[in-house]
Amino acid sequence: MARLLFFGRLGDLVGGIERTLNLSQPHMVRDLIAVIEAGDRLLGSALQEDRVRYALNGVIVDGEALVEQDDELAFLPPVSGG
Amino acid sequence: MLRQIRIAEQPFDPEAEIASFRKALRDSGAIVTFTGQVRPISSDGSVSTLSLQHYPGMTERGIEAMLDDAATRWPLEAVLVIHRVGDMVPHDAIVLVATASKHRRAAFQSADFLMDYLKSRALFWKSETSAAGKLWVEPREADYADAARWDEEPPGGR
Numbered sequence: 001m002a003r004l005l006f007f008g009r010l011g012d013l014v015g016g017i018e019r020t021l022n023l024s025q026p027h028m029v030r031d032l033i034a035v036i037e038a039g040d041r042l043l044g045s046a047l048q049e050d051r052v053r054y055a056l057n058g059v060i061v062d063g064e065a066l067v068e069q070d071d072e073l074a075f076l077p078p079v080s081g082g
Numbered sequence: 083m084l085r086q087i088r089i090a091e092q093p094f095d096p097e098a099e100i101a102s103f104r105k106a107l108r109d110s111g112a113i114v115t116f117t118g119q120v121r122p123i124s125s126d127g128s129v130s131t132l133s134l135q136h137y138p139g140m141t142e143r144g145i146e147a148m149l150d151d152a153a154t155r156w157p158l159e160a161v162l163v164i165h166r167v168g169d170m171v172p173h174d175a176i177v178l179v180a181t182a183s184k185h186r187r188a189a190f191q192s193a194d195f196l197m198d199y200l201k202s203r204a205l206f207w208k209s210e211t212s213a214a215g216k217l218w219v220e221p222r223e224a225d226y227a228d229a230a231r232w233d234e235e236p237p238g239g240r
Contacts, residue, residue, distance in 0.1 A: 081205075
């Protein structure tokens, strides 16, 4: 199973920080978002906002990165600390 | 450079942390500390609580990289970063940054640099709950501009 992590306001849309997804084959990040959007239009469009970044196994990637089974893909909306 | 990074799930005591930070120093003559705390009154005028989230592992690595950067810019003996996550009430400390160097300029500038990073680039997500409901806080334009200052400045600062 791939782990999907949703931080900040994205977690509110999902109703939790983590979801798992069974991937029979590798998918590009943007294709995964399309799958998510088919089931949840609001979340899908939130994930595609320009300011949302993707981290695959802790490294920032773009929408063409391949996600495989056992990977961790995090969606990072604009940050705010301090 | 001595370095300590801590993501704190529970309240911490900034004064006690600063005291132990100072004790570990050998040749610094200048210590700058910054404490950020929860404002008692939120933007809409009511009492608020704050909640902070981070991405365990990735958040710490980002702060480590920022300390590496600071170490190339200023001659620092030690740096301490403590950042709260979880639920906080007014007056709770959110963040503590302490820097120590032989002279004050490096200590002031590096503390400023680290706070600019923590405000708008480190992987934290902050929400505020008040009478008006829950609001995810985003950096102000001024926060982004503050952080961008360091992208342009040469090592050593001005």
